[in-house]
Amino acid sequence: MNLDGETNLKLKHALNLTASLRDDDSFKHFKAVIKCEDPNEDLYSFVGTLSYHGQQSPLSLQQMLLRDSKLRNTEYVYGVVVFTGHDTKVMQNATDPPSKRSKIERRMDKIIYILFGVLILISSVGSVFFWLSTRNDIRNGELDRWYLRPDDTTVLFDPKRALLAAFLHFLTALMLYGYLIPISLYVSIELVKVLQSIFINKDQEMYYEETDKPAHARTSNLNEELGQIDTILSDKTGTLTCNSMEFVKCSIAGVSYGRGMTEVERARAMRKIYEHPEVGDSLTNLLKTSDAEVGSSKSIKGFNLSDERIMDGKWVREPNRDIIENFLRVLALCHTAIPDVNKESGKISYEAESPDEAAFVITARELGFEFYERTQTRLFLHELDPLNRRMVNRSYELLHVLEFSSARKRMSVIVKTEDNKLMLLSKGADSIIFGRLSDEGRGFEAETKEHISQYSEAGLRTLVVAYRELGEKEYKLWAHEFFNAKTSLAADRDEVLDATADKIERNLILLGATAVEDKLQKGVPECIDKLAKAGIKIWILTGDKMETAINIGYACGLLRQGMERIVISLDNPHIDAVEKQGDKEMLAKASGESIARQIQDGRSQLRSFKESPIDFGLIIDGKSLNFALSDGLEHSFLGLALSCVSVICCRSSPKQKALVTRLVKVGTGSTTLAIGDGANDVGMLQEADIGVGITGVEGMQAAMSSDFAIAQFCYLERLLLVHGHWCYRRIAMMICYFFYKNIAFGLTFLWFEAYASFSGQAAYNDWYMAFYNVFFTSLPVIALGVFDQDVSARLSLKYPLLYQEGVQNTLFSWSRILGWMFNGFISSVIIFYFTTNSITLQAFRSDGHVLDYEILGVTMYTCVVWVVNCQMAISINYFTWIQHFFIWGSIAFWYLFIIIYGYLPPTISTTAYKVLVEACAPSPFFWLVTLLVVVSALVPYFTYRAFQTRFHPMYHDIIQISRSEGREKMSPAELTEQGKDGSISITHIED
C-alpha cells in the first residue's frame, strides 16, 4: 500500500551498530532493547532507540519498514517487528470510508416518507369508514347486513368490537395500499445504477490507451450526482498536469540557459495572437520554430533543455565553467535517487523520490555527470573533466543527508571528495536559500532572482542550487552535535534536528537555479473551458506556490487576460514587520486582521464592479487560508470566493484542501466534486460529494479512495457532461415515473375500496398485483434508467449549458415530483371511474352477461398496464429496439399471462379462470373501454408536455427541436437566446 501515494524508492538503512549481523547464526545471541514511541499515524517520523551491547543508537524512519513495503534492490533483510495489526501506521491511518449518498436519493427518501404519510392517512380514513359500517352491522340486536353474518364472525369484522376490528383493518389497509410505496424502486435503482456504471466503464472515449486504463466507476450510487456538480475542486499536480517533470531551463552564474518554450508560454502567446492579431505573425512563427525544435531533438524523458551553449559537453568552453561544473555536481550528488543499470544496454535509469529529482539526475547525466552507483556511504560518478575533457570515474563519500521536508524546503548532502575536501551541497526553494547565502556567495543574486521570476511566470518549478566548503574542525563539531540530536529520544527531536541542520546550512555560495516544467495534460484547457461553459465553477487547490499556480491557472484557461485578480496573501510589509518581532500571538492577530481586511476589500471591489461584465479571479495562499477558514471569517471568505469565477488556493496542505472542500459543500449546499491523483488529495476526495481519482503515476491511493477513477483530466468533461447528465436525467425520470406508476395503480385500490365498504378487499387477483412491479411495468422503467438519452453525447458536449438542468435540479424539483404524483392521481381516477361508469349495471356483451368482480379486475388491470406503459412511451424520447421491446413486450406479456393463467385449473387460477378468453376478449366493449381509458389517461400529461415544449421549453427541448428540424449548426449562444424564457436561468455565459 502506498501510504503517501508515491510509488517510488525509499532508502532504508540498517543501523551501523547492527550492520554486521548478516546471517542466521549471528542472531543466536542477539539481545537488544528497543525503546520507541507509542503507535501513531504519522507516516513521516519514527522516534526510537536501540540498545545493543550496551550501546545506544537512534532509530528513525530510515530504519523502519512500514507494513506492506516491498523490497527492491535487496534480496532479504533481517528485522524486528515493532508494531503489528492495529498498531501499524497503516491501520492507524485508516479512516472509515465515508458513506456517500446522492442528493437525489436523499430527496427520494423524503418522498417515501411523504408517501408513507399519505398511506397512513388513507388507511386511517378507510378504517374510520370501516368502523362506521361495521359498527352498524348490528343495530338494536337486528342484523343489518345479514348476509355477512355479523352475529357470528371473527374479530376482524365483529360489530361488537368494532374499534378493534377497525384497528386490524388499518393494518390490512397498510398492506393493501402498500403499492403506493414503491419498494421495488430501491431494487430497480440499484440495478440501473450498476448497469449505468458498466456503461461508464465501457466508454471508449474515456479509455486511455497509453496506460490501458478505462474509466472506472468504483461506486455505483453516485452516478446521478455526476450530473449535478456545481463546483469542481481540482488538485493541480498530476491532475491538471501530467506530473512528468522536464528540465527545461537553468540559470547558472547569472546566465540563463534553455531556449525551449513551455506550454504556459505557448498558451500565453496564443492568447496574445488572439487579442492582438497584428503581432500575431511573428509570434506564430516563433511558436512554429519552437515546436520544430522540440520535435527535432531526441526526446529523453525528464530532459528537454535545448541550448547549444552547454549541450554535448560544450559547457567547458563557457567563461564560468567552474561554476557550471559545481552546479552539475550538485545536481548529480544532492539527491536520494538510486541508479538502475540496465545490464544489456548499459543504460542507466533512476528511481527517485520525486520526478523533479529524477529530472535533475538525468540532466546531470546528459551534461556529463553520470551518476551510476550508490552504496551506503559512497556515490560514484562518471565525470567529464573540464580540463582534459575526458570522462573520469570519481567517488564521493556520503557523510550526511539532510533530507527534504516541506517545512525545511531544502535538501543538503555533505560529501567528502577524493581529495578530502568536505562539501555541503544544497538545493532548495528560493525564499530559503537566498536567505542563507554568504556575502561573497551572492555574486549574481540579482540576475538569478530575475531569472527565477521569469521561470515562475512561465509556469516552471524553480529550485536554487548552492554549495559550500566545510572546514574539518567545523564539520567535526557539527557532526557530533548532529549525532547527539539524532540519538536523543526527546519529543522535540525533529525540531532539534532541524535546528542542528540549520546551523550548517549557512553561508552558502550561490550557483544558479533550475527550472522544471510541469507539463499540462492533454486537452486540459479545452476541457476546463467546456466545464466553465456548462456553468461549473472550478477551484484549484494546490500545494504549489502562488506564481506557479497563477501560471497554471492561465495556461489552462481558468484565469483570463482582462480578468480582475483578487489576491489574498500575508506577504506584505506590515506582516513581515510583525513577524520579525517574533511574537506569535501578535502575528496571528495581525494576520487575522489583515486577511479580514483583504476579504472586505475584495468584496467591496466586487460590489463596485457589479454592473460591469468583468469577471474576478480569487487567489489565496495557504497561510492566509488558515485564517480565512477560521470561524469568524469563513462565511465572508466563502461569499467572496463564490462571486469569483475562478478560485485558486495555493500552498495548501492536504488538510486545508479537505477543509475548503467542506466549506464549499456545507456553506453553499451545492454538489462538489474533488479531483486529484495523489495521497494528499484523499482527504479532499472523501470529503467532497464525489471524489474523482486520476489513475496516474502517483500511485493508486487517490484512485482507491475515489468514487470514480479516470485516466486523464480531460475525460472529466465526458464523465460530467455526457454520463453525468444522462445518469441524472435517467434517475430523476425513473424515480418520478416510478412514483407515478405506483400511485396510478395504488390509488385504484382506494377507489375500489370506497365501493367495497372499505372491507379491505383488493380489486385484483393476488397474482396480478404481485406481478405488477415485477413483470408488467418494471422492465420499461429499467430500460429508461439505463438507456434513455434526451440528446446524444455529441450534442450534450456541444451545448454544455444543458448541464445546468442537473445543477439547478430542474428535473427533480418538488414541483416536478408532485406533478408526476398528481398525474398518477389523475390516471387512477380516470382508470377507475371511466371503467366502472362505463359498465356499472348493464350487460357488457351482446349475450346479456353483466360485469362481475373478476371482469372488473381484469379490465381495470388491463387499463393500468396499458396506461403506465404508454405513459412511459410518451415521456421518453429515445426509442431503440430495446425500449420498443420492453414497453410493448410488457403489455403483450400481460395478455399472454392472463391467457396462460386463465387456462390453469380454476382451483389455481381462481378468479382469473378463462376470464380474458371467455368473458372479455369476445366483447367489443372491453376493447373500447381500454382504448378510451388509455387515451383519456394520457391526454393530461400529453397536453401539459405539448404546451410546455412549445411555449415554455426547457433547454433540452430546444436542442431536441432544433435537432429534429435540422438546425444543428446553430451555435449554443443562439439557442441560449431562445431559451432565455425557459426554466433555466442562465448564469455565466462567455461566448
Add this chain to the structure above:
Amino acid sequence: MASEERSSLSAGVESHRAPVRSGWKKAVHQFKQQNLPACKPVLTPAWVITTYFLIGVLFIPIGFISLRASMGVVEIVDRYDTECVPNSYKSDKVAYVKDMSVSKNCTRYLKVKKRMKAPIYVYYELDNYYQNHRRYVKSRNEQQLLHGLRYNSTSSCRPLELNKGLPIVPCGLVAWSLFNDSYSFSRGAEKLNVNRKNIAWQSDRDHKFGKKVHPFNFQNGTLIGGGKLDSRIPLSDQEDLIVWMRTAALPSFRKLYGRIEEDLDEDDVVIVNLLNNYNTYSFGGKKKIVLSTSSWLGGRNNFLGMTYILVGASSMFIALVFLLLHVKSSRLPAM
C-alpha cells in the same frame, strides 16, 4: 470551439471504425457505446396538432356509434321492493319479509314503451349490497364446489361450514345468501316463457361447479339466509346459484335471471308475478326487475359513447387552441 471539432472528429472516428466490424460486433459496439440507432420523436407543433386531430377524428365517430348502439337498447326498470310490501307492514318491512306466514306474492305491470326484440334479458338488480365485501368474497370454497363432500377442509366458509356437525354443501356466506325472489311473466293472459338455461358462464358450469355434487345439509340451520336448493339437481345445473356466486364488483349490480325469447311490441303490458322473498330491507337495499334488449355493445349505457365524444371533442378543441397560440406567438418562427 476546439472541443467541438474534437467531438465531431471522434464521431468521425466512430463511423470510420464501424464498417470494419461485422454486423453483430457493430451492434454490440453500438450498444456498449450507447450509440444504437434510435427513433427520437420530438413534440413539434406539427406532431402535437396531428395527434390531437387524430384522436378527435377517431374518437368522435366511435362515440357516435357506441351511443347509437346504446340508445337502440330498450330497457324497462321497475323497482318493486317498496311497492310489494302490504300497507300494514310499511312501517316494519323487515318483519314482513321475515314473517314466513305472510304471502310474498306480488304483481307488477310493466309497460313496453318501444318494441323489444328477442332475446329480452331479465335481470334482477340489487343496490347497496356488498357482494364485494372481503368477508363475503372469501366465504366460499372452490374445491368443495367442484368435488363436493370429498373435500372437507372448508374453514374459509365459517360460520356456514358445518351444521349439526355435518358439512354444508355448498358452504359459505355467498351460497347461503342466495337470492330467492322469483318471477313469472305474462302478456295479458298469455304466459311468457322465461328461458333460465345458459344464464351462467359456460366455464363456471363446466369447471367450477361439480356435475356430481349435490346440495347437502343446505339451509338447514337455525338462521335461514336466502334461497334453498333442490338437492336432486347437481350444482353444475343450478344456474341461479352459479350466477349468484359470481360475485358482483360493485354494491349496485344486476344479475341475469333469464331470457324471454319472444318479441314484445310497443304498448304491450308485461305482468310480472313475483315472490318477494329476499330480505334487502334490513340494510336498506333496493330491488329492481329489469327487462332489456341488447346490442352488439351490450346493454344500455350512454357513458361510453358520451365520453368518447367528449374526449374526441376536447382533443379537437385543444388542437385548435394550440394552433391559435402557436400562430400567434412568434417565438419559434421556424414552424
